[in-house]
Amino acid sequence: MDTSIKFVLQSAAYIAKKLDLRDENILQYLYEQCTDYAILTDGHPPLSSAAADEFLAVPEGKTTQDNFIFGLFDQHDTLVGMLETIRHYPNDKSWWIGLMMLAPEHRGKGLGSMFYQAYESWVAQQEAQSVFLAVLEENQPGFIFWQKLGFEVIRIAPPQQFGNKVHRRYVMRQELS
Secondary structure (H helix, E strand, C coil): CEEEEEEECCCCCCEEEECCHHHHHHHHHHHHHCHHHHHHHHCCCCCCCHHHHHHHCCCCCCCHHHEEEEEEECCCCCEEEEEEEEECCCCCCEEEEEEEEECHHHCCCCHHHHHHHHHHHHHHHCCCCEEEEEEECCCHHHHHHHHHCCCEEEEEEEEEEECCEEEEEEEEEEECC
16 A cells, blocks of 8 residues: 555545555455446446456556555545546646545445545645546436536536446536635
């Protein structure tokens, strides 16, 4: 675990720390807790390589050095959430959130909002001016969550294959102050 990069949430009971490949097993366990999201996205439970794949997945023109996976840990140092982000994408003043998920028992309590807000403060310190992400059209709770945090739809991406499913995505952006 790369503990050199971290940020504290509003609630001192949680901290976000940058993960690395040595954290693959704990991240895989989180993926398996979040099977509902894998089924929504891909139409099947998470692959046994889901965590390892997350560390290697980068858009064209980026390297794994641009990929940051933050683990959200509770007061017992248990991984309860994650946020994967790419720096300087789609431009040099922006960061892209590829995935944010929380273990089911930690959802609906405001933790996701606190996690994002702490992340937003951190990327603002990295001189980011905006944050982008894409939400599956089918994921209405996720869409509402991001809208409440101030994200706005800038376009709808054409259908794309994800595992056994095809999705359109709302590409969203939030300008940072």
